[in-house]
Amino acid sequence: MTIRERRERERAARRQLIIDTARKLAEDDGWAAVTTRRLADCIEYSQPVLYSHFTSMEAIVEAVAVQGFADLADDLHTACAGSETLDQRLGALATAYVEFGLSQPALYDAMFVQATDLAFGSAETPEQLRRAFDEMRSVIRESPGGIDPDADTEVFWAAVHGLVTLARSHRLRIESTGVHLTVLLERVIRLWVPHPDRGALNQWRDP
Incomplete structure (x- = not known):
């Protein structure tokens, strides 16, 4: 060396x-x-x-956020890897996301709350952010009932992000997060997954 x-x-x-x-x-x-x-x-x-x-301190927070998106992408990939059907992958995806956000609040804040110059959805978006989005999109694009893979992914992301944010701020009953997640998944699966491919919703565990 x-x-x-x-x-x-x-x-x-x-x-x-x-x-x-x-x-x-x-x-x-x-x-x-x-x-x-x-x-x-x-x-x-x-x-x-x-x-x-x-x-600056803001640059440090931004570096933490970028690392957080890399970790999130890894978690989402691992969670979905062993699922055989689309409804199982959607459940694993949502559950892993909510677990990530609730278990690491400061990291999640760096990614979504603290002030940074990170660009989302643009040519300047860091690779780690793109990879986290692509892990969600790779599952959601399988849905024959979707409208547009990018828009569907953004709406799904907004929904699970909303569950995390509202539960953490006690705007929702945090002890009911598992129920909220099941309700969300039931609605998504009814719209996006053909009936013969649906599984039992009771397979989703509480985050």
């Missing part, structure tokens, strides 16, 4: 350490408690070193 390669690897490791530490602090104490000074103290680097990787 050359000196340059070693330095690049060390720099990449420092950058990832900053992202991981910010993510952990946010999950423990909320984003309001995450500052560049606290991050510098936790990773035992000076603030100038931290700023050599990220120009």
Whole structure:
């Protein structure tokens, strides 16, 4: 390994350490408690070193968000991989999404609530965001009852995102999230999945 390669690897490791530490602090104490000074103290680097990787706290949040979309894409892919029928894949997709959002609130906030410059649905959209969307679209496009794969995916995404957001803010009964998810899936499956291919809805587990 050359000196340059070693330095690049060390720099990449420092950058990832900053992202991981910010993510952990946010999950423990909320984003309001995450500052560049606290991050510098936790990773035992000076603030100038931290700023050599990220120009602002917002840039750190954005990096956490991008990593979150990569994690979400992996979770959705894994959840749907073992499902044999379309209705099972739709159920696995929705359940995995809701579980992701409810189990990692600070990460979900970085992805959808905190201020970032991330572009959605444009040529500038990062690959990680595209991959998360494509994991949903790859299932939803199978539906013979859909209207348009992109629009159907966006509406499905809006629905599961709404369940996560309202449950987390206690605008919905969070203990009834499993019921809400089953209701949503029943309506979607009635519209999108031909009757012979429908399975039993009681297979969906509570998030």
